[in-house]
Amino acid sequence: MNDRFVVSRRRTGFGDCLWSLAAAWRYAQRTRRTLAIDWRGSCYLDQPFTNAFAVFFEPIQDIAGVPVVCDNQINQFSFPGPFFPLWWNKSPIECLYRPDEQIFRERDELSELLESQEDSDANTVVCDACLMWRCDQEAERQIFRSIKLRSEIQLRIEAIYREHFRDHSVIGVHVRHGNGEDIMAHAPYWADPELAFRQICAAVDKAKTLPHSKPVKVFLCTDSAQVLAQISDAFPSVFTVLKSFQAHQTGPLHSAALGVDGGSSALIEMYLLGRCDTVVRFPPTSAFTRYASLFVPRVIEFDLNDPTRLILKEQPITDVLA
Incomplete structure (x- = not known):
């Protein structure tokens, strides 16, 4: 596991979660980062600190060569800064509430980064927005081939x-x-x-x-x-x-x-x-x-x-x- 991360944070329906995960995985693969799947606070669960990925999918350590963190150990993780988007450089308390306009702004910032084919200087890229249509179909197929219910x-x-x-x-x-x-x-x-x-x-x-x-x-x-x-x-x-x-x-x-x-x-x-x-x-x-x-x-x-x-x-x- 390296010291640079992409965090795929989603709490929405599984279609959005998995499609956005594919976009985050493709970016992690291209930039040689570790992928963290963080589905805490899922709309399917009433336990805010339980990672829903580990509830519904088998544990997995990598996806096509990309190292993966996907279980409740994510509660003990301290991801290294600086962060992208810039919002995530705030203190944890300040980050708790994000207005809708901030989420949409981050979606656009992340889309621009993913589509640019460039890397970010940030050690941790936080993908906490809907990233549907932000990756190729082969990336989506790779996710579905790699994860197991x-x-x-x-x-x-x-x-x-x-x-x-x-x-x-x-x-x-x-x-x-x-x-x-x-x-x-x-x-x-x-x-x-x-x-x-x-x-x-x-x-x-x-x-x-x-x-x-x-x-x-x-x-x-x-x-x-x-x-x-x-x-x-x-x-x-x-x-x-x-x-x-x-x-x-x-x-x-x-x-x-x-x-x-x-x-x-x-x-x-x-x-x-x-x-x-x-x-x-x-x-x-x-x-x-x-x-x-x-x-x-x-x-x-x-x-x-x-x-x-x-x-x-x-x-x-x-x-x-x-």
Whole structure:
């Protein structure tokens, strides 16, 4: 382990966490730094000093040659200064609260650093902002190939796979609704909820018409019990992962109120979507389906400028299996 670090700090949903981790890893690889995965204060846990990475993923010491710190020993770490962005050179007490405008400023500063292909003079670079789209797809694939889910989560995935996937061509459908939260960039896709529902159904129908070598099944992942009921009415044979929902319009599934099971359910759905034959992403701006989009042969997305238009993306099987 060297004395220069990149710290990937995220407390958000797993899609954001993993995509931002890929960007931090790529920078650590390029600048020969140690990567620290700091997911303390995770939205999936109510223990502020527990590193969520170690709760949901197996311990790991390196990722493709980059040394990694990823467990609760991070509580004893004292990262060396100076720091980048400059905010982190303040005293620990002053750093506790960062206004939104500071977080967005850091996101832009980090983006500029990552895209410049240069190194920082700082001994520790703190990546505590959303860094989606700030790395190449191969970096994302490398992260997913290198980290392993906890065995109990993987066993649940394999059990569901044997029951529903093994002898079928599965169409995975992810519907990010928000259930009352501020869904920001996703909001335009829900400007007309009735149209959104028709779009989703049209995408599933289109997916069914594509060539399939086995009987077809539809797998639904959503954060809304209301959406689940609507899609199930339209496609009675749809199957889902059994999980808890928040009450109607009370917020997202990435919530400490749902406990560790909430985070485990999210990862089970995320990784099962990656084993489908076709995946429908609604909206395609959701980081949750980024994993599936990297590994699934066919992805159906939506054109916000032309809501009636479905976009079918296909990738060579060699890229999927790489």
